Amino acid sequence: MVTGGAGFIGSHLVDTLISRGYCVHVIDNLSSGKKEYLNPSAIFHNMDITSSEAYDVLLSESPEYVFHLAAQADVSRSTKWPFEDMQTNIAGTLNLLEACRHFPVKSFVFSSTSAVYGNAPTDFIDETCPPSPISFYGLSKFTSESYIKLYGDTFGIPFSILRYGNVYGPRQTSKGEGGVIAVFLETLMKNESLKINGDGLQTRDYVYVQDVVEANILAAAKGNQHIMQIGTGKKTSVLQLINLLQNVHSKKITSFHAQDRQGDIKHSCLDNRFAKRILTWEPQFPIKDGLRKTYWSYTS
Ligand SMILES: NC(=O)c1ccc[n+]([C@@H]2O[C@H](COP(=O)([O-])OP(=O)(O)OC[C@H]3O[C@@H](n4cnc5c(N)ncnc54)[C@H](O)[C@@H]3O)[C@@H](O)[C@H]2O)c1
The missing domain is CATH 3.40.50.720 (NAD(P)-binding Rossmann-like Domain)
Structure with missing residues (x-):
């Protein structure tokens, strides 16, 4: 079940x-x-x-x-x-x-x-x-x-x-625990600029x-x-995510900085x-591979 x-x-x-x-x-x-x-x-x-x-x-x-x-x-x-x-x-x-x-x-x-x-x-x-x-x-x-x-x-x-x-991965939407990867991919698909909250140096474990x-x-x-x-x-910053996305996205990605989200913690890694x-489990998908697979799921 x-x-x-x-x-x-x-x-x-x-x-x-x-x-x-x-x-x-x-x-x-x-x-x-x-x-x-x-x-x-x-x-x-x-x-x-x-x-x-x-x-x-x-x-x-x-x-x-x-x-x-x-x-x-x-x-x-x-x-x-x-x-x-x-x-x-x-x-x-x-x-x-x-x-x-x-x-x-x-x-x-x-x-x-x-x-x-x-x-x-x-x-x-x-x-x-x-x-x-x-x-x-x-x-x-x-x-x-x-x-x-x-x-x-x-x-x-x-x-x-x-x-x-x-x-993160295919089928995720920007709602719920959604998070920044789904938000960024939905924004890129609309050919819009990515909004970075704060300096973009905040890290998460994706x-x-x-x-x-x-x-x-x-x-x-x-x-x-x-x-x-x-x-x-492993931790990945928002700016690193954008760099990784740029490797798979054919057009130049544009972005802008907005205010830090209130209450957001700066770094988190598990x-x-x-x-x-x-x-006896081992994650098999480094962020660059997982991100690529997720990106292609949005475009196909
Ligand atoms: N996505 C993440 O990054 C993340 C991180 C930590 C924990 N989680 C947990 O993992 C689980 C799955 O998350 P997800 O991202 O797939 O979310 P999701 O919203 O895509 O999936 C939740 C599912 O539960 C169903 N649902 C909600 N309320 C229900 C109800 N009252 N009765 C029956 N069905 C109901 C929804 O229709 C949906 O299909 C959740 O428990 C979430 O708290 C997710």
């Missing part, structure tokens, strides 16, 4: 699972996901993860593995509508966990985020860094993590919690979507009540050594 299987990351996960011979069910309400991203071989349940229908589908299908990606994943939306964010991200997770109490799920793999850390005291974060969210989105994800851990302890539900860096998919699948098999960071362990060790 993949919740959010019509979304950016979820649809890639569904494609890979199906290509490996799994029978895949998807729960998605298409609030940000798209029907055309949904693999036609997946069994689709168009419903909300907070609903009794979703609870019933989980019970009747009793999937061996639950990959929980469905979420309200837009930080600014969470600030405007914290209650809605809480309902989808916390109550939705709880609804799924409640169902999972009643059948022998082999693994519940949760998509979390480095947003749980807020303004971390270091720019190279590892899993021992205490979460301190500064957005309602980060808070709802962290709260969901806590529920998952407690359900694991109390009812023996096996789980893995994956905290992603900045995921991880390619297929690497995140592989981490999910490995976590289902090998994760054992762990919280793991899924990133590359130590991925724990995930590498537990999952």
